[in-house]
Amino acid sequence: MDMIKRAFQRESVEGYLQKDSQMKRLLTTKDLIGLGVGTVIGSGIFILPGHEAASHAGPAVAISFLLAAIFSGIAGMAFAEFSSAMPVAGSAYSYGSVVYGELIGWLLGWSLILEYFLAVSAISTGFSAYMNNLLNIFGVHLPKALQAGPVEGGTINLLAVLVILLVTWVISRGINTSKSIENGAVFIKIAILILFIVGGSFFVKTSNYVPFYPKEFQTGLLGLHGITAATAGIIFSFLGFDTIAAHAAEVKNPTKTMAKGILGTVIISALLYTFFAIILTGIVNYKQLGVDDPAAFALQTIHQTQFSIVITIGALIGMFTAILAMVFASSRLTYSFGRDGLLPKQLGHVSKRHQLPTNALILAAVVETILAGLVPLSTLASLINIGTLTAFLFISFGIILLRQRKDITNDGFKMPLYPVLPIISSFISLLLIIQLPAETLEMYLIWLILGIVCYFIYGIHHSSLGKK
Template identity: 60%
Template structure:
């Protein structure tokens, strides 16, 4: 059994990843990060979480999630600086904790990335079907608007947008980067317009009570805000994808931390302002809808602005899908590269320099979930895997500093060891605050992962067969 904790060498990863092309700079990473973070998280989650868990105090929940994400982001940046390899928490965990922990983190992150793309796709479909198709007089039958769990057959728009994203990703990092950089500017401008215009329609009575009594559950009356914060971590998983792209980043020891912290800073400002204005325009009880911003503008009869926010939402969700698809396919590639998944997953297509087989597998799984599973079910499942990785990477900074074979002349987390411990404990707290059904579902997913590891991964692992 001790072999399952055998630790991978960073030099092995660096050699394998040398086939990938370094094209990403700090500004590209910020664009990728904002591309991921400013997506379904901002255009959909504020409404659901205000209505179900926090009321107007959802703005505080976003602030809490962003603060923890920013601190954890520093841990990711230190790891990326010390070992600029593909695979993010999976690769980091394999080097620091041993192969079985790395695998569990990788398995948890597969759930995160794949379901994130599927969740973004269902969010895209909600805005597209309710606003674009409806404006054109096209009403898809119920059977093609939702999966079986919501009384339909398949969410057609969600499935098709996954296929479009797959075609872009298959063309390589350069095309993804160009699409992302342009779209990020457009959607951020539209979000700022919503905040500025919406501010004139705020009714202060909608903020009373700011944190409704029914949400003030344990611990310390912060249960509602804590559950909302735990759920909206889904909005901040983009920076994890930045660490996954370390192998394709120029000077990762400098640029990854700039990308991560830049992403978190811009995102928290936009999220807090957006949710504050949203709950000021419409009473929180009315916001349990999949397109809350468009719905709010409709209620105050700003139909032109409604169309504009819909375009912003579609662009925002589209770019978020690109980043998460990018990170997920690179993770599957990393697991195939190491023999824990079939070796074909670790092969690079030399025409576009992308892991094409990994992209195909990701496309099939993501399109399946996007077409058949509702958004709220997807979003809650994503967070547990994210927070588990957050905890391991945060605590992992401590053994990383003790590894003399991993010199790090780049970024190091400040206030060591206090800050890594705080980040790790905060992540564990938010795991506890997730709904019970989420914890059970993810527990079963991790159990399945262990079965696959012992039945397949342990036998085929390149690390286990190395000297």
Template identity: 55%
Template sequence: MFKRIFQRESVANYLKADARLSRTLTAWDLVALGIGAVIGTGIFILPGHEAAQHAGPAVAVAFLLAALLSGVVGMAYAEFSSAMPIAGSAYSFGTVIYGEIVGWLIGWALILEYFLAVSAEATGFAAYFNNNLLAPVGIKLPAALQAGPLEGGVVNLTAVLIIVVIALIIVKGADLSKKVENTAVLVKIAIIIIFIGIGIFYIKSSNYVPFYPKQFHGAPFGLGGISTAAATVFFAFIGFDALAANSAETIDPKRNVVRGILGTVLIAVVLYVAFSLVLVGMVHYTKLNVDDPAAYALHLVHLDGWNKLITIGALFGIFTAMVTMFFGGSRLVYALGRDGLLSKKMGQVHAQSKVPRNAVLVALLVQAFFAGVVPLAQLASLINAGTLLAFACISFGIIPLRHRRDIPNDGFKMPWYPVLPILAGLCSIYFIVMLPTTTKVAVGIWLAIGLVVYFSYGLWHSKLQHRNATD
């Protein structure tokens, strides 16, 4: 049994299966997808909460740490994508390098990440849309349609509808998805730059003092608050996994996936740090524990006329993040169905659109359900551990990848081998430890359920197991 569950898939089999997908994505398309995922809720909502609760003005340092580590891990993803331009990203990489059981657990964890990330983004989108666009013009949805049962309503209708809209875009194929994403990303970045350009003139140096308040100091080495803030934002950087998940639909993936990931890293670092520094400079961190910190900051400095622009930027930002997460999550479900670990219907590709429509439908139903009935706070608390688990596995996986003579790679390779891969893996584990206990327990339960699903269904329907049994 031990030998069976650690059987490894070949890259050739994955490439053969993924040949049904259409390669249409360029390096710029991937940068747009990456920025679409990374610059969403992470920049429009989290800086305020994390500054008020964990780091003070040093939230900018926390986001810098998260972005830098994600950038290093992004290099590992880029090397894997260069060596294996296949769908499924960390799941497929893990199955090739570590064996089926490890790949399954990575994929199972990432399903939770992708689906809950889309649902969380949808509830955030609904809050901005209902409160800042509909309410000011006198349109108010009934209370029963603004929240799920856990918050005294029936269903969060706006959150459900925006997920349906995105599903309709994605089911039309990668070509339409990238056109929508590319346009929305340009609008979003422009609005973020406008906020930074305006806000910089309203910075008060006194708001930076103390830069890292004593009440947030904690183990280890007094960096507890900064570490927790950094760990909290990691779900935004699942965008790197989503980029790698699109390798099978990318033109010249050995070159373009690398450019997409590294371009995303560079832009994300600059925007996150600049946005955070301007935000905590405009308003004292103690006042920023709100869901719309940028709009709130402009209100406090009497620039209410700019609120609507920031709201539009937030909506575009959250929308593009949802497109990328939905795209990546549906491709992960497709990969698991492709390999027989989930129903084979999930691995089917529509003949005309070249899209795994059944996988998109499953993603739609699950994400719409969670968005419609579960509050944002409960969704957000579960999102980070799976991302960091995948980061650790992919970083450490560079070492056995380099020793695989059957997987030649004449494209990108992670620098400073083996020090950088090991360091990235250890840092990912450190940030897992720094997550709230409830998050770790919840994800542990999810992984236990995943083991039950694997041993009761996946192991007996796996194409890898059947193929090796007949060889």
């Protein structure tokens, strides 16, 4: 078979379902929302509103969060339809392999690997910063050599490494243990955020909302560049719902449960983010919010120092649940690659004791631990966004190809207003990708080229699809 033709050969849904039959279906709608909100309401809500308000949109950052939520909801519908039609592990990788062909599926998975691995590492370094601040309050000071990697003048970011190892241990205990901890922590985190929103509303100064959208940010088409740039940066905050699709092979009644889990996550997260941004920019002028802990800073500004410690604890819980959900998803994606032979087959092995892809979990944890402990990720953070947006683009447009497949039946959720919404979602994804810095696009292109090289050197020759 011609190599190019072979690269675009399509996998069957039945083949994936058979391979994933070794996974245990235990997750409910509540569990999926716990995983989704646990990921979405992570470091983003405690860091991004301040930075984006100060750098791009002012108080109008609340609009950017709302726009990001609406777009994520539309893209989420595409993921919900795919996961309903093919409830298999691998998320965009598996969906792309079925509707576009193996090479495109691999590149989508390669993009998600970038998203997941960097997100775990980035969030864990944020966790380390918050934990160090909390320890300092209580008079505990770690040596500087243990607070950062060698590039930043230290030896290793110890707390970032330890939180990933702790999360990996929790996941290794089985899916029941993971979901119980995730659900409990998410409940506490939401309660703390609601407390900030309600309590902070008494300290809002309406003068901080003027101007609502500052003139210095009103550039580009219709003067909306500030808002759209903030929206593009905020997409990182909503990457959680696409990780839900990675668990489709472990979900009860996926034709109904997946859509409820994905859309429920988007709605809850949208409300929390938008109200959080409104209250935050009402307490403190947007020009002062370019800090890594804007909520705690705002509370200290109004002399609510004790409450700022509560917010710090909430941020730590939020980041812990986000790391747990992302390590969970990255291990499932790595498992999918091994399952299909695009990476060594051992990664597709599922342990009999806990019915978990143990080898994939270990590999994901090792890579993420090295990145978090040794490498500063500030210059790579926007790569997380482009991996997410690329998946949104192809999965949204893929709905059109999915509907044309007579061999795939879907009795569950279907994206409304077809084909208008899939096209709109695809267009917005492309528009937001263009908004990202040129440096990000260049690094992402290098990553894709590396992925193509890996596929043609190893994947195409070991793929189980090619052996059929």
